[in-house]
Amino acid sequence: MVGDSGRGYLxxxxxxxxxxxxxxRTDKGSFSDGVQIVGMSATLPNLSLLAGWLxxxxxxxxxxxxxxQEHLKVGRDIYDNRLSLVRKFSPAIDVKGDEDHIVxxxxxxxxxxxxxxxxxxxxxxxxxxxxxxxxxxxxxxxxTEGEGKAGPQAVCLDHAGLVDVxxxxxxxxxxxxxxxxxxxxxxxxxxxxxxxxxxxxxxEGAFRQGLIKVLAATSTLSSGVNLxxxxxxxxxxxxxxxxxxxxxxxxxxxxAGRKGVDTQGKRHSTPISSCLxxxxxxxxxxxxxxxxxxxxxGGVASTPQDVRLYAxxxxxxxxxxxxxxxxxxxxxxxxxxGAIEACVEWLMENEFINIQKExxxxxxxxxxxxxxxxxxSLSPPEALGIFADLQRAMKGFVLExxxxxxYLITPVYAEWTTIDWYQFFCLxxxxxxxxKRVAELVGVQEGFLARSVSGKLxxxxxKQRRQMAIHKRFFTTLVLQDLVKEVPLAVVAxxxxxxxxxxxxxxQSASTYAGWG
Numbered sequence: 001m002v003g004d005s006g007r008g009y010l011x012x013x014x015x016x017x018x019x020x021x022x023x024x025r026t027d028k029g030s031f032s033d034g035v036q037i038v039g040m041s042a043t044l045p046n047l048s049l050l051a052g053w054l055x056x057x058x059x060x061x062x063x064x065x066x067x068x069q070e071h072l073k074v075g076r077d078i079y080d081n082r083l084s085l086v087r088k089f090s091p092a093i094d095v096k097g098d099e100d101h102i103v104x105x106x107x108x109x110x111x112x113x114x115x116x117x118x119x120x121x122x123x124x125x126x127x128x129x130x131x132x133x134x135x136x137x138x139x140x141x142x143x144t145e146g147e148g149k150a151g152p153q154a155v156c157l158d159h160a161g162l163v164d165v166x167x168x169x170x171x172x173x174x175x176x177x178x179x180x181x182x183x184x185x186x187x188x189x190x191x192x193x194x195x196x197x198x199x200x201x202x203x204e205g206a207f208r209q210g211l212i213k214v215l216a217a218t219s220t221l222s223s224g225v226n227l228x229x230x231x232x233x234x235x236x237x238x239x240x241x242x243x244x245x246x247x248x249x250x251x252x253x254x255x256a257g258r259k260g261v262d263t264q265g266k267r268h269s270t271p272i273s274s275c276l277x278x279x280x281x282x283x284x285x286x287x288x289x290x291x292x293x294x295x296x297x298g299g300v301a302s303t304p305q306d307v308r309l310y311a312x313x314x315x316x317x318x319x320x321x322x323x324x325x326x327x328x329x330x331x332x333x334x335x336x337x338g339a340i341e342a343c344v345e346w347l348m349e350n351e352f353i354n355i356q357k358e359x360x361x362x363x364x365x366x367x368x369x370x371x372x373x374x375x376x377s378l379s380p381p382e383a384l385g386i387f388a389d390l391q392r393a394m395k396g397f398v399l400e401x402x403x404x405x406x407y408l409i410t411p412v413y414a415e416w417t418t419i420d421w422y423q424f425f426c427l428x429x430x431x432x433x434x435x436k437r438v439a440e441l442v443g444v445q446e447g448f449l450a451r452s453v454s455g456k457l458x459x460x461x462x463k464q465r466r467q468m469a470i471h472k473r474f475f476t477t478l479v480l481q482d483l484v485k486e487v488p489l490a491v492v493a494x495x496x497x498x499x500x501x502x503x504x505x506x507x508q509s510a511s512t513y514a515g516w517g
Contacts, residue, residue, distance in 0.1 A: 008275045009275040009287055012274065012275050012276075012314070012315055013291055013294065015037070015053075015054065015315075016291075016310065016313050016314045016315070017295070017300060017310075018035055018037070019053075019054070019055075019313040020295075020300065020301070020309065020310045020313045021300075022035070023309060023312075023313055024309070037054060037056070039054070039056070047060060049315075049318060049319065050315075052318060053315050053318035071086065073089065073100070073101075073105075076088050076089045076090070076101070077089075089101060089104070089105070091103070091104025091105070091107075091108075092104060092107055092108065092111070092152040093107050093136055093140065093152055095132075095136055098132070100235075102118065102129065102133070102233065102235070103132065103133055103136050105231070105233060106118070106133055106214050106231075106233075107136075107137075107140075107152065107155070109230055109231040110155050110187070110213045110214060111152075111153070111155065112230075113156070114213075114229070114230030114231065115207065115210065115212075115213050115214070115215070115229045115230055115231075116213065116214045116215070116229055116230070116231045116232075116233065117215055117217065117227065117229040117231070117232045117233070117252075118214065118215065118216040118217065118233050118235060119217060119218070119219060119232070119233070119234045119235060119252050120216055120217070120218060120235045120236075121218070121219070121235070121236055121238060121239045121240065122218070123192040123193065123194045123218060123499065125216075125235070126190040126191070126192050126216040126217060126218060127179050127190050127216075129190075129216045129235070130179070130183045130188050130189060130190040130214070130215075130216040131179055131182060131183055133183075133188050133214055133216075134182060134183035134185075134186040134187075134188040135182075137154075137155050137186040137187065137188065138186050140152060140153075140154050140155065141154040141155070141186075155186070155187060155213065157186070157187045157211075157213070158210070158211055159185070161206075161209070161211040162184055162185055162187065162206075162211055162212075163185075165184055165202060165203075165206045165211055165212070166180075166181065166184055166185065168202045169181075169184070169199060169202055172196060172198040172199055172202070173196070173198065173489060174196045174198070174199065174489055174490065174500045175490065177195070177199070180199075180203075184206075184212065187211070187212055187213040187214065188212065188213070188214045188215075188216075189203045189206065189207070189212045189214070189215050189216070190203075190215065190216045190217065191203055191204070191215055191216070191217040191218070192217060192218040192220070192501070193218065193220060193499070193501050193502060193505065194499030194500065194501045194502060195499070195500070195501045196489075196500050196501050196504050197501075197504060199501070200501075203215070204227060207227055207229075208227065215227070215229075219239050219240075219244075219248060219252065232252060234249070234252055274314060274315040274316035274319055275287055275315075276288045276291060276314060276315075276316045286379040286380065286381050286382075287379070288316075288339065288340075288343050289343050289346060289347065289379065289380045289381070290374075290379050290380060291314075292307060292310075292311075292340070292343050292344065292347065293347055293352055293353065293366070293370055293373065293374060293380055294374055295307070295310055296347075296353050296364045296365075296366055296370070297366040297370055297371050297374045298374075301364075302363045302364055302365070303361065303362065303363055303364070304344075304362065304364075307340065307344065307364070308340060311340045344364075346380075347370070347380065350369075350380065350384055351367050351369055351370075352366070352367060352369055352370035352373060352380055352383075353365065353366055353367060353370050354367055369383070369387060378412075382412050385412060385466075385469075386412060389408060389442070390408070392441070392442070393408060393441075396441055398434070398437060398438045398441065400434045400437075401434055401435060401438070402481065402484065403435050403438045403439075403477065403481060404438045404441070404442075406477050406480050406481055406484065407438065407442055407473065407474060407477045409510065409513060409514035410473050410474075410476050410477045410480060410510060410513075411476070411506075411509050411510055411513040412469070412473060416476065416498070416502050416505065416506045416509075417496070417497075417498040417499075417502050419472060419475055420497050421449065421452040421453045422453050423496070423497055424449060424452075424453075424471075424475055425449045425450065425452075425453045427478060428444075428446065428449055439474055442470060442473075442474060443467065443470040444470060444471055444474050445467070448467055448471060449471065452471070475496075476506065478496075479492060479496050479498075479503065479506060480506070480507070480510055482495070483503070483507055489503055489504065
């Protein structure tokens with residue numbers, strides 16, 4: 001979707017190209033000439049901006065087939081989205097240490113025969129929360145069976161179905177996770193990137209079938225996976241060290257109350273912007289460099305005038321025009337013009353494009369590096385770094401082992417885990433001299449590792465950030481080497497202090513990066 005940090009960039013550029021071509025054909029830039037675009041959203045707040053950008057008619061409605069109730073819980077008080085007190089919550093299960101009554105809220109919904117989605121900011125938090133809720137459901141069953149006293153009744157579960165889920169998890173290549181072994185029999189599970197694809201598929205299926213009643217998940221579950229629930233609880237407003245943005249919040253909350261699944265939904269707990277800028281005031285991203293390189297390599301635009309016209313058709317340009325005085329005459333802001341010129345200058349300086357003169361007219365032409373960069377789907381800065389690596393490898397390539405080859409096909413963008421630098425240093429000391437020779441050739445330094453272990457290194461300058469990226473990439477290469485040697489997934493995960501799902505995702509991304517997948 002437009003505005004999404006991952007997928008939005010490509011869609012935004014596709015629509016920008018269509019606008020650019022339409023603009024060149026007509027003065028109005030209308031899509032009516034052979035191209036029809038229909039956009040839909042249930043979450044975006046600034047649809048008028050998108051309609052203005054696309055030259056589209058805008059239709060809005062507040063109708064929702066299944067009513068959605070938004071609540072904010074503070075202590076025992078539950079407020080609606082207008083901050084009016086709805087009720088005071090009295091948990092049927094009062095658990096020591098559970099000040100936010102997550103167990104009580106979950107039990108309230110599950111005891112009515114419905115399901116709960118819990119969104120947590122980290123994988124570890126998901127696992128601990130799932131374990132805690134399962135423990136209370138277990139205690140509830142034992143208490144009601146042993147003493148037969150009145151009070152909260154045990155959760156009604158399909159135990160035969162849950163036994164089958166456990167059997168499916170046990171048959172996966174990764175084996176049965178010990179925490180899932182404790183939680184799944186009590187209708188509770190967790191879902192995050194640390195699980196393998198097989199494990200996630202099994203848990204998603206069990207939740208859809210109503211076998212798993214409570215699922216604790218990270219924010220990645222909010223988009224791309226259709227798992228409706230009666231109640232969605234957002235555990236904290238802070239995810240990944242930042243406040244939850246409105247778009248992600250609506251994606252999470254939208255899991256509650258789906259048509260054909262529920263009769264209502266409950267959720268407890270920044271407009272769309274262009275992918276060509278990071279945040280307000282941060283300036284142009286590498287996405288803008290790639291966008292301009294793409295149109296020059298693809299032959300969409302070849303003159304400075306065409307590049308400026310293309311930039312004026314972006315969502316970024318529409319955003320900067322939004323809310324300005326109409327007496328400006330639609331002129332492009334000077335900051336945008338400067339950003340475009342800076343991008344073109346950077347691409348020329350680094351030999352991605354060059355200027356060719358045809359009489360009095362100047363035209364942009366891509367270099368071989370520029371064409372290769374676009375074909376590889378890498379951003380220009382990433383392509384520049386890889387080109388430098390290949391140039392160094394041409395001067396000295398180690399064939400004594402596979403490590404040098406693996407390093408060159410290790411994804412440069414793989415921020416797949418948090419590195420334990422002490423563990424990395426211990427692995428370094430155990431490497432044979434032939435592998436250390438490869439490490440030194442690609443730029444790994446023992447002194448850098450030692451400073452990282454002591455915590456005295458903070459990457460502030462471009463040089464330090466480049467060094468940090470080299471060392472992280474080499475650490476990833478060591479992981480890939482073990483996978484190539486067919487070391488079991490669980491052993492690799494333990495050796496490098498990461499999750500099985502992270503290792504599996506790394507394996508897949510490395511295969512794609514190398515051009516094998």
